[in-house]
Amino acid sequence: MIDKKEIIPEDILDSIFRRIDEVERDLHSYITILKEEAYDQAKIIRGRLEKGEDLPLGGIPIAIKDIICTKGVETTCASKILKGFYPPYDATVVNRVKKAGAIIIGKTNLDEFAMGSSTENSAFGPTRNPWCLERVPGGSSGGSAAAVAAGETILSLGSDTGGSVRQPASFCGIVGLKPTYGLVSRYGLIAYASSLDQIGPMTKDVKDCALLLQVIAGKDDMDSTSLNVSLPNYLDACEAGDLRGIKLGIPKEYISEALDPSVAKVVEEAKRAFERLGAKICEISLPHTEYALPTYYIIAPAEASSNLARYDGVQYGLRIKGESLREMYLETRTNGFGDEVKRRIMIGTYVLSAGYYDAFYLKALKVRRLVKMDFDEAFKVVDYILTPTSPTPAFRIGEKVEDPLLMYLSDIFTVPVNLAGIPAISINGGFSQEGLPIGIQIMGRALDEFGLLKVASAFERETELHAYRPYGR
């Protein structure tokens, strides 16, 4: 991290935009780049810094996933249906990072409406993995992850409904945190599945993650589900020496034959690193893990079918004229949404409809409770849970687009966390033989972000893995 006192915002922007010029054509991390606006902001922030104002993110560039509303800046959700939507307001997180002095340099690419695990489902074309251009950056916050990994920004914000921050963080070798549900306001986050969505920081190291979390966390009166809790100083978590006295559980359900050998190896190495740090490792069981994914694929589409019903061509975004109201709705939605979004809307509509509600949605809610109870039980025995973030390293572009079920499996380790509402962080745990980063995930009790950052930071210092970057920095 750069010492705030010596920051000259324009200098940082110069180097960031230089990097964007070099790599963005290959990567396509961004949907919108705000170069002019960023320099205008930089000038203002420099003035405030010179006056001695204490700005925790003063002059630091940040990229925002294009599903988070930015006042006066087009917010598309990577969908044709929102083309030309300029929100008249900032999301609470955007408000908070602006207030903290951060400079918004662009809106990053994603899977349309955050539905996907590869950022291939973007109406504006896929993002590529900076470690290997043939591969996906993960999804849905693939743009945010790639931008951080490639040095196209210092900080970024993603959103995580079933792993959309952690899985791309894993694929791109960076840090991604999904906070406890309700710790970060969702106001201005365009909803995919409201009861699962959570905004999270995506950064190159744990300290940046702590800094960004500090700025965006905390009660917001605009979001009824946001929690009223006093925040610890998350940066202090990064000062911790060792992990003596901490118990880490590895759920046996997560380490199966199906796991990619390189991922299994990384988890094994991580285990040893934690033991060196003084942590105690033990095997635990989360018996309902196998039901988490099907449960997720009922609850998330159900909520999505309702959240996405508002895109009807009446108020904003795309409108395709029709002879009748019904025809206008049909044409607008047929042309505006991509295949994956349509697929989930249809699943969601089906599972909520009369006669199927009890068999699908209600049952899914019950299983969700069981998944949550698994974690409650586990956390009676251990302090944290260590798992792979994704069963494989980044896969090839096009490899899974034709097979949605295969694609859904890449979120198998991240989804239970969203169902339970607990926090989890993904950090780089090592590399595959091809040199692709492989993330490990650490889950914690609700509101124990401090602990997660402490564990992650200790691991980071022990392994120095975060220092590896594509493009060598």
Place this chain on the structure above:
Amino acid sequence: MELKPVIGLEIHCQLLTRTKLFCSCPTDYVGREPNTIVCPVCLGLPGSLPVLNKEALKLALRAAIALNCNILRKTRFHRKNYFYPDLPKAYQISQYDIPLGVHGYLEVNGKKVRIRRIHMEEDAGKLVHPTKTGRLEGAQYSLVDFNRCGVPLIEIVTEPDISSPEEAKAFVMELRSLVQHIGVSDGNMEEGSLRCDANISISVDGKWGTKTEIKNMNSFKAIERALAYEIRRQIDTILSGGEVVQETRHWDDSRGITTSLRGKEEAHDYRYFPEPDLLPLTITDELISEIRATMPELPKARRERWKRDYGLGDYEVSVLSSSKPLGDLFDTCVREIGRPKEVSNWLQVEFLRIVDELNLRIEESVFVVPYLKEILELLDNGVINAQIAKSVFEEAVRLRRFPHEIVKSKGLEQVSDESAIREAVKSVLAENQDAVHSYLSGKDKAFNFLLGQVMRVTKGKANPAVVRKVLEEELKALS
């Protein structure tokens, strides 16, 4: 064959909050420029989230308590999903499986009409069709006004306990009076803050019939007429061997008929599910007792008190309680003046007439209290007679002047001086020989004519009792 109408009502009432149900936009949409009181939340813009207006919850609870409902302590909101251009989120936030209150009742003319449930929900916007009639037919396009979006409503659903159009009308009137009394709603039907739908079926020899739903009844009269029409229509259908179809029907007030709006085959599947953006609600004992503590006297209790303590009759009581401000004014007058019977008469006859003529707002008419007090004193002391008193009262209200000043400045004091009156009587008798003769020949009616003439020549100021006495004496002297 015994045919009996079975009626249940669904009433939407706009809550008297300053701001909307889930945002801080104002609620007074009547007469506003379209789309001027909207924000991201009530427009359902992407990313916006609802935050419950606690005042609306309190008002809704107040209504539930006043309607004798069981208050459910754990409640929550659901989404009711459907597509319509005036519904910006394509779902309405409403209460579904756990309403605020259940199993209540409202007593109407001595009969208990059961309340099935009462719940909160947000209103939708409205479509404007740019045709001469404002109707959809012939419109090339439609415009949407979202001002009303998110306005807080309660929906009150009755059991099918109502058995005639008159009873339905009486129920809605009683309900309106109740919500007005407890400050929950202004109950204005014309402005749409009270809207009523009805479910109607005809039971045949005690067996339930198919029901239809009637919408768009915009006045008390419309409720009565629409139900009467629909009952007739269903009975005719049954008697001619036809079958009543389950459907939603629209009341066309100008044509006086109901027409089919949509059939059952188009029935919606609203795909209700719990609203994830709002936390479930816990209604605490403290909140309920806080609301009970501030509950005013309800209309029924008030009417009983008036009958019991003041000896007023049913009719008087029903007029006085027809609006809360009038009842409040009556209570204030009685507290300041006493004499409930006389005060009641003055308010019902003279005051309501003046209110009507001058377009006064009853709730702003407390200034009337001292005027009425003075009028009664002037009458007591024989300063003015009853006839003059009425015109002085009207002038006092109209000009906001004290009655004694009006009496003084216009010289309206009653004349009780016998010699002056006797002079007037004598001249009237002299000028009306015909009437005198007919009186003397036994036609008693002529007496009142002569009395009236005396009052006329004395410009109404003569003390009628004295006039009567003197007139009798003078006529006796002539016989």
